[in-house]
Amino acid sequence: MELETQLLSESRAESFVRTCRTVVGDDLRSVTYFTHDRCDQIYLRSDLEADADLTGFVEHETDGFQARTAYRGSELGDYRYTVRAFDHGYLTRVTADDKGVFVTTDGLTLRRSEELASALGELLRE
Numbered sequence: 554m555e556l557e558t559q560l561l562s563e564s565r566a567e568s569f570v571r572t573c574r575t576v577v578g579d580d581l582r583s584v585t586y587f588t589h590d591r592c593d594q595i596y597l598r599s600d601l602e603a604d605a606d607l608t609g610f611v612e613h614e615t616d617g618f619q620a621r622t623a624y625r626g627s628e629l630g631d632y633r634y635t636v637r638a639f640d641h642g643y644l645t646r647v648t649a650d651d652k653g654v655f656v657t658t659d660g661l662t663l664r665r666s667e668e669l670a671s672a673l674g675e676l677l678r679e
Contacts, residue, residue: 634670649677
């Protein structure tokens with residue numbers, strides 16, 4: 554896994570961050586865009602340390618690429634996104650084809666997680 558600095562164009566990265574800020578507001582912690590073998594943290598809130606093991610996170614979050622096929626035909630319907638709860642926040646992962654994004658937040662309601670996942674899904678499909 555390779556940490557990239559320009560996996561996305563600046564305007565595309567800004568679209569992801571702006572969308573997340575609109576939905577999540579000041580609870581937004583970070584935004585990371587990833588593919589199977591590369592990642593780019595495109596936003597990190599200024600009061601946080603840039604010491605997270607992004608490579609480790611992304612290696613785990615690429616499981617989302619297989620989730621689309623693993624759950625295909627399920628009585629639950631199509632896989633859409635994943636939310637993970639931690640002691641100090643939440644991680645929301647959305648994937649589409651061979652790319653994905655995960656967003657970390659301080660707080661997250663079910664309604665906001667739906668809004669965030671929907672908006673990120675649309676951006677990923679563009």
